[in-house]
Amino acid sequence: xxxxxxxxxxxxxxxxxxxxxxxxxxxxxxxxxxxxxxxxxxxxxxxxxxxxxxxxxxxxxxxxxxxxxxxxxxxxxxxxxxxxxxxxxxxxxxxxxxxxxxxxxxxxxxxxxxxxxxxxxxxxxxxxxxxxxxxxxxxxxxxxxxxxxxxxxxxxxxxx
Amino acid sequence: xxxxxxxxxxxxxxxxxxxxxxxxxxxxxxxxxxxxxxxxxxxxxxxxxxxxxxxxxxxxxxxxxxxxxxxxxxxxxxxxxxxxxxxxxxxxxxxxxxxxxxxxxxxxxxxxxxxxxxxxxxxxxxxxxxxxxxxxxxxxxxxxxxxxxxxxxxxxxxxxxxxxxxxxxxxxxxxxxxxxxxxxxxxxxxxxxxxxx
Numbered sequence: 246x247x248x249x250x251x252x253x254x255x256x257x258x259x260x261x262x263x264x265x266x267x268x269x270x271x272x273x274x275x276x277x278x279x280x281x282x283x284x285x286x287x288x289x290x291x292x293x294x295x296x297x298x299x300x301x302x303x304x305x306x307x308x309x310x311x312x313x314x315x316x317x318x319x320x321x322x323x324x325x326x327x328x329x330x331x332x333x334x335x336x337x338x339x340x341x342x343x344x345x346x347x348x349x350x351x352x353x354x355x356x357x358x359x360x361x362x363x364x365x366x367x368x369x370x371x372x373x374x375x376x377x378x379x380x381x382x383x384x385x386x387x388x389x390x391x392x393x394x395x396x397x398x399x400x401x402x403x404x405x
Numbered sequence: 406x407x408x409x410x411x412x413x414x415x416x417x418x419x420x421x422x423x424x425x426x427x428x429x430x431x432x433x434x435x436x437x438x439x440x441x442x443x444x445x446x447x448x449x450x451x452x453x454x455x456x457x458x459x460x461x462x463x464x465x466x467x468x469x470x471x472x473x474x475x476x477x478x479x480x481x482x483x484x485x486x487x488x489x490x491x492x493x494x495x496x497x498x499x500x501x502x503x504x505x506x507x508x509x510x511x512x513x514x515x516x517x518x519x520x521x522x523x524x525x526x527x528x529x530x531x532x533x534x535x536x537x538x539x540x541x542x543x544x545x546x547x548x549x550x551x552x553x554x555x556x557x558x559x560x561x562x563x564x565x566x567x568x569x570x571x572x573x574x575x576x577x578x579x580x581x582x583x584x585x586x587x588x589x590x591x592x593x594x595x596x597x598x599x600x601x602x
Contacts, residue, residue, distance in 0.1 A: 260585035268455060320432050325423055327451045330435060330444065344452040351453065360454070367451040369530065373421055392413050399446055 246291060255284055258300060262307045269311040271326045279310045327367060343404045350402045355394050362390045412440045420447075456533045456569040534568045539589065542568060543598060550576045552593070557601040561589050 259280055266276035283306045287294070294302055312333045315323070323330055351360055358380070365371045365379070366387075377384045419426055419434055426434075435441050534542050540562035543554045549572050556562050566586060570579065580591045580598070592599045 260582050264582075264585070268452070319428065320435065321423070321428050324420070324431060324435070324444075327420075327448055329448045330441065341452075343449060344455075347449050347453040351450075363450055364454045367447055368454050368456075388414075388417065391417060392410070395413060395443060395446060395450075396409075398450065399443065402446075404449065 246287065246294065251284065251288055254287075254294070254299060254303070258303050259284075261300075262303055265304055265307050266311055269308065269328075270314065271328065275314065276311075279307055279314070282310060283307055346405070347398070347402060350398070351394075354397055354401060359390050359394045362387060363394055366391060409439060412437065413443055416440050416443055416447075456531070456535070456567070530571070532570045532572060534566065534570065536565050536567065538562060539564045539566065539600070542566065542570075542583075543600070546570065546576075546579065547598065551596075552576070553597040555597050555599050557599065561600050561602065564588050 262280045262283065263276055266279045267273070270276050270279070283303065286292070286306075315328055315333055318328065320330065322328075351363070355363075362376060362380070365376045366373075371379070373384045373387045376387045380387075415434060419431065423431075435444060532545065543562075546552075547554050568583065576593065580593060583591055588602075590601050592601070
């Protein structure tokens, strides 16, 4: 593969690859490294890529690299980014589907404020205190929302 | 039940004060089967609420094959909605019609409102566009980046998309990201974002 072809692949797929890495690693810099590494290894090993399968191939490369990184992480590293503690398999791909189902479930079972609080706490990583100040409620109320939402999900949502 | 509540509390507490726990303590807490299950549920909640990730990728995957048909369908729906808006709900304002219905959009709105009350935190970290038209998305961006927007085809403005925008990011990076959608192409020409097919 010559430089021109490689540059064109990069231009077309790097944004999507980066997005894929971000959803697995939750870290901007590491995600950028993964995407750069994929292209570096293609250039180094002179990998032959078929046009028909280039997209799934590139995304698969990103995914596998991310999984390798995650499987080498310590418990603390994973917990601080809220990454699963399971050992990830390279083929295991149904988490996206579960996430989609859980999203619908939450929209049905939880009220808007509860979902906002889950979002602030687990996606934005805000502290109880920050959330409490932000919404003008007590920290105890924040805790109550979180724990009740989690209990509802644990009791009624069955992942596939 | 009570025992599980305790486990929930200690897990949530640990997540909120990670620095106060040693690695061994952390592993010990997570070694419990029920606690681990709660943790994995939290992981799933995070994935489900994540605005960038899955939805966008799925959107892309899905659309690459059928995007032409989809655009026609989207435009048709938009057309019908406009028709409905003018003919049946004459007096209602545009804001009311496009009021965010999804919880994530509301959470953002709630937060922005809360932010406005406090001085100095007016700019939210990320802006989540969920099922917003390209027009709404670009209008907000053009305000921030102080640029104009020009549509080569007016219909493109009504395409709807999911996008997670970090306003502190450079405009070029943001446009590159947006260009990963197949439906449209954005280019910065001088001081104007030009939208083409």
